[in-house]
Every structure is written in C-alpha cells, then in structure tokens.
Amino acid sequence: MDTQKPLAGTTSDLLINYILTHNLKPGDKLPNEYKLAEILEVGRSTVREAVKTLVSRNVLEVKQGSGTFISETSMGVTDDPLGLTFIKDKEKLALDLLEIRMALEPRIAALAAANATAEDVAELRALEQEVKALILADIDHTECDVAFHRKIAEASHNLVMPNLAPIIQQAISLFLVMTDRVLKTETIETHAALVDSIANHDQLGASDAMTLHLIYNRNNIRSHM
C-alpha cells in the first residue's frame, strides 16, 4: 500500500541488475516470484510485469510450474526489433533490406578474413557443408544459412555484428525463392569461396564473394516481383 514513484519501468531494471550482479548465465534459473518480490522489495504483480517485459525482450523464458530462466539463445535480441511488421510495402522492403546487407556484409566478410581464428574457420567449414547438404537434399536451409552468416559475423570479432546481421538476414530470407536452380548452385559455390577467402585471410576476396552473393540474391528477388 505504499507507493511513491512510478516504479513500474524501473522494476525490470532492478531485475536486470539482479541478473548482472549475480552473474547469471543463459539457462540459469531465477528465484520464484515470491522470493523475487522480497529481494527486489516490490509486489508479486510488479515482478510479473517486469518479467513479462524481459520475456518480450527475449532475456527471460518462463515455464509454468517449473520456473523462470535466462534465455539460452540470442539473449536480448528480439524477434522483430526493427518493427518490420508494421511496414506495408513488402516488396520495396525486401530490396531495402538487401540494400543494407550490401552495405554491411561485404565489410563483415572482410573483417572476418582479417580476424578469424582457426576454430572460426573450422566451424564455418562445418556450417558450409551442412547448408550444402540441405540444399542438395532440397530441404529448407533458411535457419542453417542464417547460422552460417551469423558465424561469419562472429568471426569478424565485432561485438555487434553477430546480433545485427541475423536480424536483417532473417527478415530478407522470407522473400528469397529458393526453388531457383541457379541461385542454389550459386549459393553453394559462393559459400565455399567465402570460407576459402576467410581461411586465407584474403579480405578483398571475401568482400567480393559476399558482394557477388548479394547481387545474385537481388536478381532473384527482382525477378520474382
């Protein structure tokens, strides 16, 4: 019954602070609602609202009857962070997204070529083979493809790229029509060329391979609209 300030918005900050100070890692379990209420010195409803906020930001996961946990994957990265849901003109959206990839990804590829470790290259090889297998087997490879590009972003050792790049890629993958035989073989070849360039620390080669890949993607999209 005591209330002074709109402590609403700050409760999720308190919760984030609790997570950070207790050094909780993805997968860890939080105290239950009653205990959190005591710890943060707020009511349970307030705790629940804060938790809901962090769930929608993909920081927490709630399992009824089990508990509340720190998100395992892409912690803090939301599904539609750019609000693309509310953009109407989907065709122009596809080209505009590709425009962004054209600006970002060749640079990412070059950075990856500069900074990739041997482990990075090994993981890239594995993902490359996986995507190739899926394409040849005619199974949807969107998820794996995003993972491949995300791994390149990680290999750049830029802290933000691994979070940013998948957002754009995920969005644009909705528009790619992968029945195109040319695009399939092109994708397989370009992925191989990309990994080769990165393995050889060939920045220009990696950048060019990525640019070429995106041009094919753009042609694919334009031919289907």
Add this chain to the structure above:
Amino acid sequence: MDTQKPLAGTTSDLLINYILTHNLKPGDKLPNEYKLAEILEVGRSTVREAVKTLVSRNVLEVKQGSGTFISETSMGVTDDPLGLTFIKDKEKLALDLLEIRMALEPRIAALAAANATAEDVAELRALEQEVKALILADIDHTECDVAFHRKIAEASHNLVMPNLAPIIQQAISLFLVMTDRVLKTETIETHAALVDSIANHDQLGASDAMTLHLIYNRNNIRSHM
C-alpha cells in the same frame, strides 16, 4: 478463477488484434484497464501484463493518470534491440559500433543525396541549424543530433534505415565526449556540408562528408580511452 490454457502470451495478441480491428492510429487512446479487461474477457492484471509487453516493444505508451496510447514515434522499434546491455567490454563496443556506422552511413548519405525531396532538404536545414545552435550554446545536443541523422536516413527513402540508424547512433552517442572543441566545429561544418551535398544530389560528396565525420568521431573516441 477459471483458467485452462496459458493464455498469458496470447493476451498481447488479443490486444494487438483489438488495435488492428479498431483501426487505432498512433496517438489514439485505448479504453482503460477495467474496460479492456471486460472486452478481452480477462482479468485486469493480465491486461496490464499484456500492455507491459507491448510497451516494451514500443507499440504502446502509458501515461499514469491519463491513459494508454498507441506509440507516436518509431512504433514497434525497441530501445535496445541488439542486446547491447549485456556486452561487457564497453570500449571495444564503441569502436565496433562505429565500424558499423562506417559501413552504413556513407551509403545512407549517398542514397539521401539521390532520393531526397525538397521537403526533406528543408527539414534537414532546420535540424542542422538547431544542432548548431545547441552546440554553440553548449547545451547537450545528442537527441537533436540523432534526429538529424535519422532525418537523413528518412531522406534516403529506404524503409528500414530510419529504424536501424538511430539504434546505432543512440548507442554510440554514449561514448562521444563533446567537450572537444575540434569535434564541435567539425560537427557543425560537416553537417552543413552534408546538407549541401544532399541538396545538390551530390552522392559522392554526401558519402565523403559522412565518412569524414565518422573518422573524426573515431579519433575522438580513441583519444579518450
């Protein structure tokens, strides 16, 4: 006291559905919590949690004592979509963010030079003057500066850039030390050069001006760490 399914996650969907079917626009007011509870046939706490979720997605805005409204600006774009809160190494983060701006913003500037309308140019001029005035008066101009760059992104007439660019800029502005006299005069001059180039549809000029601006920013950050 009747509960069958985890209707938790779906309540915000019900709310979104209500917004869409009633064709509510940014700025419109929602019914109060009690009425929403009746309409959606759930309890008030459940409504509040759904609202909290949509607030954190920047779809709704809540004003205590006044009501709940549809967000006016950047509807659906979240504050920290890239989860930067959880990145520890803030100094490397600053440089990595700038790396992304280096890839994106010169391209944005070039697109703006290509596609800006007369109205765009007029608005840019106004914002340029506003930033200049704030800098000369030694008042914090971060917000206005982000608005200026956002307007450039809008002038590019790319659908995604106006949502993406401010996210990066906002994050990086935390690291810029604006007491630097050189950076101040440089910012004023570069902004003017940018608007001039865009007004003249000079893509290379706009791109170069932006690149120069970012190099100064990078030097500023590196000299302070």
Add this chain to the structure above:
DNA sequence: ACCAATAATTCATCAGATGACTTATTGTGA
C-alpha cells in the same frame, strides 16, 4: 528396483483495495 499415486513447487489468473497522477469541473474573489 520399478512405477504409480501423492505432495510440493511454481507459474497463471482473478478479485478487491488503496495510493498517486492527470485532467475536468466547480466555486470563489477581484
């Protein structure tokens, strides 16, 4: 030792009460 029944834990939701903030209304004095 295995497996089913039971208990404990935890989240999901509802309902009611009170505080706090905002806006509209009203009343009083100049």
Add this chain to the structure above:
DNA sequence: TCACAATAAGTCATCTGATGAATTATTGGT
C-alpha cells in the same frame, strides 16, 4: 466576466490474498 484555486472524476500503479494449472520431487507398494 475572468482568473485562479479547490475539488472531483478518471486512470494508472501497486499490494495482498486466493485459487487454478503445470511441472517436478517424494513416497509407498509390489
């Protein structure tokens, strides 16, 4: 009549307590 202060109404913020529902741990019998 106008301005301004006091009041009232509307709305969100939060706390508390109770009950349903799902998961997990415990227990007891064979």
